[in-house]
Amino acid sequence: MFTFIQIQLLQVWQTALIALRALRRNKMRSMLTALGIIIGVASVVAMVAVGNGAQARITSQVSALGQNLLMVFAGSKKSGGVNSGLGSASAITLEDASAIQREVPDVAAVSPEVSVTAQAIANGRNWSTTVVGESQDYLRIRDWKLAAGSMFNASDIRSAAKIAVIGSKTANELFGPLNPVGQSVRIKNIPFTIVGLLESKGAGMGGANQDDRILIPYTTAMKRLTGDRYLRSVNVQIRSSDRMDIAQQQITSLLRQRHRLTSEQNDDFNIFNQKEIADTVNSISKIITLLLGSIAGISLVVGGIGIMNIMLVSVTERTREIGIRIAVGAQPGDIRLQFLIEAVTLSLLGGLIGVLFGVGASHLVGMFADFKAVVSSGSIILAFGVSSVIGIFFGFYPAHKAAALDPIVALRYE
Amino acid sequence: MSTPVIQLRELVRTYKTGEVEVKAVRGVTLDIHRGEFVAIMGSSGSGKSTLMNTIGCLDKPTSGTFLLDGVAVANLDRKQLAKLRNKKLGFVFQSFNLLARTSAQENVELPLFYSHPLVTLRDRHERSVQALEKVGLGERRGHHSSQLSGGQQQRVAIARALVSRPEVLLADEPTGNLDTRTSIEIMGLFQELNESGITIVMVTHELDIAAYCKRMVVMRDGQVISDTVNEKRRVARDEIAVLNQAEEKAKLA
Numbered sequence: 001m002f003t004f005i006q007i008q009l010l011q012v013w014q015t016a017l018i019a020l021r022a023l024r025r026n027k028m029r030s031m032l033t034a035l036g037i038i039i040g041v042a043s044v045v046a047m048v049a050v051g052n053g054a055q056a057r058i059t060s061q062v063s064a065l066g067q068n069l070l071m072v073f074a075g076s077k078k079s080g081g082v083n084s085g086l087g088s089a090s091a092i093t094l095e096d097a098s099a100i101q102r103e104v105p106d107v108a109a110v111s112p113e114v115s116v117t118a119q120a121i122a123n124g125r126n127w128s129t130t131v132v133g134e135s136q137d138y139l140r141i142r143d144w145k146l147a148a149g150s151m152f153n154a155s156d157i158r159s160a161a162k163i164a165v166i167g168s169k170t171a172n173e174l175f176g177p178l179n180p181v182g183q184s185v186r187i188k189n190i191p192f193t194i195v196g197l198l199e200s201k202g203a204g205m206g207g208a209n210q211d212d213r214i215l216i217p218y219t220t221a222m223k224r225l226t227g228d229r230y231l232r233s234v235n236v237q238i239r240s241s242d243r244m245d246i247a248q249q250q251i252t253s254l255l256r257q258r259h260r261l262t263s264e265q266n267d268d269f270n271i272f273n274q275k276e277i278a279d280t281v282n283s284i285s286k287i288i289t290l291l292l293g294s295i296a297g298i299s300l301v302v303g304g305i306g307i308m309n310i311m312l313v314s315v316t317e318r319t320r321e322i323g324i325r326i327a328v329g330a331q332p333g334d335i336r337l338q339f340l341i342e343a344v345t346l347s348l349l350g351g352l353i354g355v356l357f358g359v360g361a362s363h364l365v366g367m368f369a370d371f372k373a374v375v376s377s378g379s380i381i382l383a384f385g386v387s388s389v390i391g392i393f394f395g396f397y398p399a400h401k402a403a404a405l406d407p408i409v410a411l412r413y414e
Numbered sequence: 415m416s417t418p419v420i421q422l423r424e425l426v427r428t429y430k431t432g433e434v435e436v437k438a439v440r441g442v443t444l445d446i447h448r449g450e451f452v453a454i455m456g457s458s459g460s461g462k463s464t465l466m467n468t469i470g471c472l473d474k475p476t477s478g479t480f481l482l483d484g485v486a487v488a489n490l491d492r493k494q495l496a497k498l499r500n501k502k503l504g505f506v507f508q509s510f511n512l513l514a515r516t517s518a519q520e521n522v523e524l525p526l527f528y529s530h531p532l533v534t535l536r537d538r539h540e541r542s543v544q545a546l547e548k549v550g551l552g553e554r555r556g557h558h559s560s561q562l563s564g565g566q567q568q569r570v571a572i573a574r575a576l577v578s579r580p581e582v583l584l585a586d587e588p589t590g591n592l593d594t595r596t597s598i599e600i601m602g603l604f605q606e607l608n609e610s611g612i613t614i615v616m617v618t619h620e621l622d623i624a625a626y627c628k629r630m631v632v633m634r635d636g637q638v639i640s641d642t643v644n645e646k647r648r649v650a651r652d653e654i655a656v657l658n659q660a661e662e663k664a665k666l667a
């Protein structure tokens with residue numbers, strides 16, 4: 001025989017069939033009612049997908065900078081005033097860079113950076129590019145790979161060798177399809193031998209083309225090109241991301257000490273913390289995603305009100321039917337369940353179609369924007385869950401109204 | 415004598431419409447036993463419909479007692495009243511009150527849908543077919559109400575009232591929307607059902623329809639003014655036979 005639960009389930013199933021039939025009878029009306037939920041769910045899914053996609057895109061740009069990177073930039077040079085008069089260091093020197101390497105325990109690698117804009121001449125062509133002096137660890141720090149050849153090594157740095165690694169854009173401008181490795185390039189009339197070709201990295205965070213550059217040993221750059229003891233910046237790689245904040249503090253106090261800054265004086269350098277930037281970008285894009293999602297969520301509520309509206313109409317229209325059902329023995333709970341199932345069916349149907357539309361819209365956005373919209377299963381489950389909750393919430397009042405009808409009045413209703 | 419299936423003692427039902435209190439039923443005492451066929455008569459406003467609604471457990475008395483099959487109805491909640499209607503009562507209305515766009519059989523199955531314990535689909539099917547056969551509509555069980563004549567619709571309604579095997583069949587002006595001949599046929603069906611042991615209580619304001627019943631209760635101003643056994647009972651079967659003969663003759667002529 002049936003258990004109690006089986007009987008309950010059977011009753012619910014049969015009531016659901018009645019509800020479905022009622023919805024089928026008014027196909028047009030049911031679809032239009034569900035449309036509110038369809039639009040709501042579709043926009044939640046699409047908005048969250050677009051938000052996630054944008055976030056993933058920005059995060060990948062930040063992580064393309066390298067792994068656990070701190071960049072120490074020289075502060076603005078002070079001209080005149082007491083401090084410079086005393087001859088205090090107003091920029092970062094090579095000694096600062098080696099002190100960082102020596103004295104900060106979490107530092108994995110350091111690359112002092114100098115840069116100069118110069119005309120590069122090779123192969124009968126010339127091209128204005130950025131010549132950057134770096135250490136042999138630069139590519140590892142920036143998580144950058146070579147397309148061909150090799151990077152200069154520690155002994156090249158020591159000997160200030162006249163060798164270069166060329167960016168793909170610069171190589172293309174100077175050599176076209178030719179393999180630049182082994183070729184010679186003249187910078188400020190000094191001939192450099194090209195030993196490596198960088199992999200293309202595309203636009204960086206500032207939008208500048210990272211592929212238009214020539215890397216040379218920083219020693220060579222300082223001796224031959226800038227003739228200066230100051231660095232533009234120091235790229236510092238930290239061993240693990242959770243040590244970055246501590247390392248930043250240590251570098252700050254080290255440099256303040258080395259530059260003999262008193263506690264009243266401001267730092268004469270800036271430290272760019274990759275993790276900090278990534279965190280900020282992440283939290284901003286999370287807020288934007290949340291914002292987009294909640295605006296879309298409002299349309300879900302509007303859709304729910306549409307369901308409530310049509311259910312109230314439906315209850316009024318079917319007053320007599322309700323009266324008949326009550327007269328032959330339907331309990332208030334049976335009537336309530338019938339109309340509740342109708343409302344939930346409408347909203348779930350809307351939710352299902354809405355998810356399909358939302359996924360479709362996300363793909364469409366992905367085709368036109370330069371990033372891929374990421375449809376998360378979480379947003380689908382959430383939108384679906386919310387739409388069924390909306391069905392129950394907004395269906396409850398009409399269903400309650402139906403169940404509370406006086407059968408005598410209902411049976412006489414015209 | 416056995417205990418009455420319907421037992422009314424000093425039944426009062428008053429309505430409040432705004433400030434005014436309307437006494438629709440003022441102190442009715444009435445016993446109806448199993449196997450009776452009672453007509454409750456009276457002009458409009460006599461309280462007969464209110465009395466019917468109370469007997470039908472659609473309404474509760476303001477005071478007095480109403481025992482249906484020994485159960486005091488006044489103390490029950492909506493849920494229990496629904497159960498009682500489902501199990502013990504069958505309703506036949508003047509305007510048939512069938513579900514639109516629903517087949518005759520599904521209409522008949524409706525009370526079984528709400529019965530506790532649940533009736534299995536197969537039993538539902540069997541019992542609804544039986545009930546439809548009893549009212550002579552076994553062939554038309556798949557028809558929708560819009561495809562049936564008034565008389566046929568009322569037969570479907572009667573089948574629906576019978577399907578849960580109720581103690582009492584309550585009919586509220588069952589012939590009010592039907593022509594004379596169909597009315598006689600429906601009354602014939604009632605008489606047949608009554609002969610097979612079903613208790614019937616019928617509200618009507620037409621004397622010639624009440625004449626098919628065994629007992630006539632007349633109400634005025636919310637009170638019973640007469641309660642008599644119908645001595646000159648009309649027999650629908652004979653009348654239809656006469657009508658048929660007359661038709662045959664007319665055809666021959």
